[in-house]
Amino acid sequence: MKVLMLNGGWRAEGNSDFMLDHMAEVLAEEGIETEVFQIGPAPVRDCMGCNKCSETGRCVFTDDGVDAFLDKAEEADGFVFATPVYYAHPSGRILSFLDRAFYAAKRNVFYGKPGCAVSVARRSGTTATMDVMNKYFTISGMPVASSFYWNASHGFTPEDLMRDEEGMRTLRMLARDLAWLLKCIEAGKAAGIELPVPESGNMTHFIMR
Ligand SMILES: Cc1cc2nc3c(=O)[nH]c(=O)nc-3n(C[C@H](O)[C@H](O)[C@H](O)COP(=O)(O)O)c2cc1C
Structure with a gap:
C-alpha cells in the first residue's frame, strides 16, 4: 500500500515537509510505502473553472505539477496533505x-x-x-483519519517542531490511524465489501427555472 503526501509549503525541507517525514517513518513501520510530492516555490495557477477537465480528468494547465500529482494519486491508496498556516488558513x-x-x-x-x-x-x-483542508476529503467520499489532538505542530524551524513533543505525538498517532484505516479497507476488499455506488442525478443549486 502506498500513501501519497503533498507538501503545501514552498520549501522542500521546511516544517511542512518535516511533519510528512515524521509521519512517513511511522507508516514505514506499519509496512506502508510513502512518497512526498513537492509543490515547490514556482507559481501555481488558480482554477478558472473552464471545465475542460470534465472531458479529460486532467487540468489544462500542465506545467505546475497538478497533472503529475493526479497521475500519482490515481495509483495511491491514501493521502496526507501538509501546509503551513498563512493568516490562519492553508497556504494559497x-x-x-x-x-x-x-x-x-x-x-x-x-x-x-x-x-x-x-x-x-x-x-x-x-x-x-x-x-x-478537511473539506477536500469530505466532498469526495474519503474516510478521514484522526488523532488525539487536532493535527498540527508549532514552530519556525524543524528543531522547534522536535521540541513540540505533543505535536509530534499527535502526528504519530495520526499516521497510525491512517495505517489502520488502510488495513481495514484492504481487509474489507478481500472480504468482498464493495464501495457504495454513488447516486447520480441532476445538480440542484437553489435556482428554480
Ligand atoms: C505569509 C505568512 C503568513 C503566516 N501566518 C501565520 C499565522 O497566521 N499564524 C501563525 O502562527 N504563523 C503564521 N506564519 C508562520 C508559518 O506558519 C510558520 O513559520 C510555518 O512553520 C512555516 O512552515 P513551512 O516551513 O512549511 O513553510 C505565517 C508565515 C507567512 C510567510
Missing part, C-alpha cells in the same frame, strides 16, 4: 493546487481512499486551517 499554493486537482479528478482517484491534513504554524490558526 496548496489551495490553488488542490482546487484544480480535486476539480479535475475522475471519481476513482480519491473516492474511498483515506486521507488527512496536517498544518504547522508559529502560533495559531491551525484548527481553522484543518477545517478548510
Whole structure:
C-alpha cells in the first residue's frame, strides 16, 4: 500500500515537509510505502473553472505539477496533505493546487481512499486551517483519519517542531490511524465489501427555472 503526501509549503525541507517525514517513518513501520510530492516555490495557477477537465480528468494547465500529482494519486491508496498556516488558513499554493486537482479528478482517484491534513504554524490558526483542508476529503467520499489532538505542530524551524513533543505525538498517532484505516479497507476488499455506488442525478443549486 502506498500513501501519497503533498507538501503545501514552498520549501522542500521546511516544517511542512518535516511533519510528512515524521509521519512517513511511522507508516514505514506499519509496512506502508510513502512518497512526498513537492509543490515547490514556482507559481501555481488558480482554477478558472473552464471545465475542460470534465472531458479529460486532467487540468489544462500542465506545467505546475497538478497533472503529475493526479497521475500519482490515481495509483495511491491514501493521502496526507501538509501546509503551513498563512493568516490562519492553508497556504494559497496548496489551495490553488488542490482546487484544480480535486476539480479535475475522475471519481476513482480519491473516492474511498483515506486521507488527512496536517498544518504547522508559529502560533495559531491551525484548527481553522484543518477545517478548510478537511473539506477536500469530505466532498469526495474519503474516510478521514484522526488523532488525539487536532493535527498540527508549532514552530519556525524543524528543531522547534522536535521540541513540540505533543505535536509530534499527535502526528504519530495520526499516521497510525491512517495505517489502520488502510488495513481495514484492504481487509474489507478481500472480504468482498464493495464501495457504495454513488447516486447520480441532476445538480440542484437553489435556482428554480
Ligand atoms: C505569509 C505568512 C503568513 C503566516 N501566518 C501565520 C499565522 O497566521 N499564524 C501563525 O502562527 N504563523 C503564521 N506564519 C508562520 C508559518 O506558519 C510558520 O513559520 C510555518 O512553520 C512555516 O512552515 P513551512 O516551513 O512549511 O513553510 C505565517 C508565515 C507567512 C510567510
